[in-house]
Amino acid sequence: MANLGPADYSPYPVATYDGILTPPEGKALLLTDIVDEEVAMREIARVMLTSENATIFPGPQVLYAWNEEAKKKATLIKEMAEVLNAKMIPMYDYRPKYPKIDAEVEINPNHPNLTIWHNNIKACIFIGVHCHYANVALKIVRAETDCYTSAMCALSGHEDAMATIRDQHSEDLARFIQVAREVKQELGK
Amino acid sequence: MSVDIYKINPEFRDIMPKEILDLEDNATWYGEKRGINDLTDKKEILEEHSLCAGCPEAAALRYILASLPTPSETVIVNSTGCTSLMFPHIALHTVHSLFGNQNAVASGIKRVLDWRFPDKTKDVVVLAGDGATIDIGLDYTLQSFFRQEKITTICFDNEVYANTGGQESGSTPKGQVFKMAPKGKVFDKVPMWELAVTSGCQYSVKLTASAPKSVAKVVREAILIAREMGPSYIHLYTPCILEIGLDANEGLWEMKEQDKDRFVSFKYVSPEAEEYLKNCKKEGIL
Structure with a gap:
């Protein structure tokens, strides 16, 4: 089991206990601070590039080709994983798994900590996970692991992630990839 | 969608x-000829389940899922009970309602789907146990029939509240003793399939899950009728082998026995629905 998480970032497993809310439009949330999107993007890229076993968790909204935007995002997320030197583990559905999940190949919102413990993941990005399940999973990860979580959300963001950027559509992902490339160069990775 | x-x-x-x-x-998804023959060599929509080994309810659900005319356009509404342990494992839209109000929830979903997707055919199928359908949810079940909601209601009748330890239900036969009903049931089994007819169902069938092809045929007919005509009802015997003291391999035997007893075949089709089914056969839909 990894070290417990909240001590690193917050004493509570639920961010709203700390008075943390989702960021306003055009802004991002970095731990407890509201910041400009670019600041959050740079920090997410830095954490992903410098943490052990950085992993992207794509959810059903980007895994399946259900509309044109999802197809565009899939290409960009693949590129993002290459730029960040990150692994990808899918959250392909939300069904509970019996007798247990295979933590090497999937993450499940009902016990996401198992995947993070098993793979010793120290930083991750949630993307394309439906908000209600992202909220559940991020709370469990926050309470049970020391993983730095980032949420790239197409809607209003997730206060339980360490970093969250909201209203992220394909053009915003392209911008993030560009920022990540710059950070990577600065870090000499 | x-x-x-x-x-x-x-x-x-x-x-x-x-x-x-x-x-x-x-x-098999939308647009393909699908059916229970697919169970042998196609990927099933039910990935796995957590019911008891040999549970006839699990087999019945597999037959039903394989028989849905268009699974990708189907929403399943379920209720508390053994069945609700299986629904999280289905790769379809399922909605778990509060215990007993499944037909009210299904009515709302069906109406909204018709409003939201006027150019598509959406099927709403209620799958619930006898406790939810006949006891706790009887009001909601019958009211949906009275209102002629275009939904299909399938009752998995195991004649007992099984996963709470064995209490008698309205569907328990007279005289039956269970662990939590030691004096035996005093009243007769509620004839829900007959109430369905009286309450306005266009189609009401009682059968056991002993014959997969019969289950498949009835499910397709019931859903097609619900699309066009009004409510349809299937009363399906899926015994709880644990509560009546059978082994895992004895469920089929029990259902075959009951084919000749309490679950001797009952089928009502309204004259309009019968005409409609004939047309469906002609058009190759059925």
Whole structure:
């Protein structure tokens, strides 16, 4: 089991206990601070590039080709994983798994900590996970692991992630990839 | 919504597990002729389940899922009970309602779907146990029939509240003793299939799950009738082998026995629905 998480970032497993809310439009949330999107993007890229076993968790909204935007995002997320030197583990559905999940190949919102413990993941990005399940999973990860979580959300963001950027559509992902490339160069990775 | 929601983006195929790739490659979805014969060589929509070994309810659910005319356009509404342990494992839209109000929830869903997708055919199928359908939810069940809601209601009748230890239900036969009903049932089994007819169902059938092809035929007919005509009802015997003291391999035997006793076949089809089914056969839909 990894070290417990909240001590690193917050004493509570639920961010709203700390008075943390989702960021306003055009802004991002970095731990407890509201910041400009670019600041959050740079920090997410830095954490992903410098943490052990950085992993992207794509959810059903980007895994399946259900509309044109999802197809565009899939290409960009693949590129993002290459730029960040990150692994990808899918959250392909939300069904509970019996007798247990295979933590090497999937993450499940009902016990996401198992995947993070098993793979010793120290930083991750949630993307394309439906908000209600992202909220559940991020709370469990926050309470049970020391993983730095980032949420790239197409809607209003997730206060339980360490970093969250909201209203992220394909053009915003392209911008993030560009920022990540710059950070990577600065870090000499 | 369309079957596209099950198509995996090619960028992610290398990280998806086999069961999900199989769902895309080898399951029957919209537009294909599908049926229980697919159970032998196609990917099932029910991935796995947590019911007891040999549970007839699990087999019945597999037959039903394989018989849905268009699974990708189907919403299943379920209720508390043994069945609700299986629904999280289905790769379809399922809604778990509060104990007993499944037909009220299904009515709302069906109406909204008709409003939201006027050019598509959406099926809403209620799958609930006898406790939810006949005892706790009887009001909601019958009211949906009175209102002529275009939904299909399937009752998995195991004649007992099984997963709470064995209490008698309205569907328990007279005299039956259970662990939590030691004096035996005093009243007769509620004839829900007859109430369904009286309450306005266009189609009401009572059968056991002993014959997969019969279950498949009835499910298709009931859903087609619900699309066009009004409510349809299927009363399906799926015994709880644990509560009546049978082994895992004895469920089929029990259902075959009851084919000749309490669950001797009952089928009502309204004259209009009968005419409609004939047309469906002519058009090759059935």
